[in-house]
Amino acid sequence: MAYRLFAIFLNIVVVWSTYLIFGRIFQSRQVGMLSAALWTLCTYRLDDVYSRGAVGEWIAMLFFPVLLLGVVSVVFPERRGSVKHGGLVCAFSAAGIVTSHVISTELTVIAILPILIWAMWYRRRSIYFWKQLGIACGMTVVLSSFFLIPMLDYSIHGNFQVYNQSLPTQMELAVRKAIEPGQLLTLFLPLSQMTEGHAFQGDIPYSIGWALIACALLLPIITLLTKSKESSGRKCSIAVPLCVSIIFGLSMTTTLFPWGSRKFAAACKFLYSIQFPTRMLGPACFLIVVLGAMGLSTLRGNEQFGRLSSLVFSLLLVLGCLEGGVTTSTFMYNAKEEQAVDVSLATSSGVAGGEYLIKGTDLGSLFAEGFKAGNPKATEGVHVSRYEKRGTSMSMYIESSQKGTVTLPAFAYDNYRISDSGGDETLNLGSTQGTENLLTIQVPKGFSGEVQVRYRVPFVWRVAEIISLLGWIGCGVLYANEARLRRRKSI
Known part of the structure; x- marks a missing residue:
């Protein structure tokens, strides 16, 4: 509708x-x-x-x-x-x-x-x-x-x-x-x-x-x-x-x-x-x-x-x-x-042919593996709770009794960054590669704490946004000023 x-x-x-x-x-x-x-x-x-x-x-x-x-x-x-x-x-x-x-x-x-x-x-x-x-x-x-x-x-x-x-x-x-x-x-x-x-x-x-x-x-x-x-x-x-x-x-x-x-x-x-x-x-x-x-x-x-x-x-x-x-x-x-x-959506054609997915990604295999529900998966010895996703940010609580991996329901595009409540930067982001290309978190043994994964927009992109904004504002001011001059002239 x-x-x-x-x-x-x-x-x-x-x-x-x-x-x-x-x-x-x-x-x-x-x-x-x-x-x-x-x-x-x-x-x-x-x-x-x-x-x-x-x-x-x-x-x-x-x-x-x-x-x-x-x-x-x-x-x-x-x-x-x-x-x-x-x-x-x-x-x-x-x-x-x-x-x-x-x-x-x-x-x-x-x-x-x-x-x-x-x-x-x-x-x-x-x-x-x-x-x-x-x-x-x-x-x-x-x-x-x-x-x-x-x-x-x-x-x-x-x-x-x-x-x-x-x-x-x-x-x-x-x-x-x-x-x-x-x-x-x-x-x-x-x-x-x-x-x-x-x-x-x-x-x-x-x-x-x-x-x-x-x-x-x-x-x-x-x-x-x-x-x-x-x-x-x-x-x-x-x-x-x-x-x-x-x-x-x-x-x-x-x-x-x-x-x-x-x-x-x-x-x-x-x-x-x-x-x-x-x-x-x-x-x-x-x-x-x-x-x-x-x-x-x-x-x-x-x-x-x-x-x-x-x-x-x-x-x-x-x-x-x-x-x-x-x-x-x-x-x-x-x-x-x-x-x-x-x-x-269980086929690559469901997202316009999948042209802008990472090379080799096969959506059919992803959905077959149970990612339709949109929840992370963890290897043995790693437990994930309180998972929440808002826009391009994901937060969760991770505990591990042994070294393992958490696979997130998000593609491993560039510019994702990770942080944890301890601030010791022991976690690293990676990718499953192959036909999945999903974002992963490498978790060390004995880790516990809140973890956040955010998409950080590069500085150059922000500069480009400011340039465009100033350009649009400038055009608006130009046309508004000329409209004012036309009204004054007609009066």
Whole structure:
């Protein structure tokens, strides 16, 4: 129920924010409404929200429209609808994507790279552009450093499974999960519920959707048919890198892309970190929405065919709603009650594939050994009582008649520290290693006393948190001050 309410609330946020941002950029309520409908009802986004429950990924998608507003404001600051401090808007949205879903960060960079290269050439003589681009990059790091620094720290020093996958294994997964090109063109996709831990073990209905395809064709058709060239030069010029991004992104999802090439894999190993090529559908479909918005905006301002804009808007809106309606209604019909949590968690897939567990960890064996109850285990001659766990801190009373080990129901990640009531530091932390990788306490003979095991956050992490906090406060003060100046000016 909590997830349902969360999804409802964020769906409302997606609809409203997309409508406002697209309506502002293109100065049209029609464009805003159509863009909000097509993006919200995009089949891949709906699959993320309902079938897969890919929370981080579809929260990252929430920031795509905000990033668009920032990019437009940086590249076209004089355009009506652009906002001041476009670089900060880019930084805010980028920080949202980074902290929501790391893989979506890579997907977003890949998607906008052709557009960014074009913008750097198009605005190569603009000091304002380069200044805002620097602000966007620098403030993204500042605003998200509270997350980036710990993540990079553990990426370097943590022996996680995700960083120990062989290239052939990554290649095999990418090849297996790429889809056939024809699947992108499917109309009216039913959506089925995937059982916990099996979201990628069968075919999931992936498609661009006919409404988005029709939207993508609007601008090229108008450009070919129109005789008037007024104000279309800029739209056509930016449409070229936009189309390149869309075509490249869609090709990455299919078997046409050289995922199985060893030479390609050796040169572009970083691409395989996205795991599932179909993830590229998210940013690709959003860029199609942008292209469609440009097409409808151009149609509305066209002297020859402008009178058809309301009809085209209505047809696309109805088609988009029909497609989204089929997807969501079939999911509601097919959905079944989930398994009990303690059963589904007995596999590594129960924690998103176990990528961020320590290398070699097998959850199935852990649950089979009785750790489901979450209590420590002690060897013969060692007795544990009054065990209590609060957050990342564990306390207990230990007595030992002989040397032994206490195994705690916590993974042996870095930064755990131990202390005892005697303060003589006779206890040491270790790890079971192997398939368990659980935290252990080495207990000497004749020990008795209160023991506490705490997770101690490194000093560098705290510095990163302070940097991010100051960055957010600074942005808030800047916008509050400018709002005050605007009110004073209006008065």
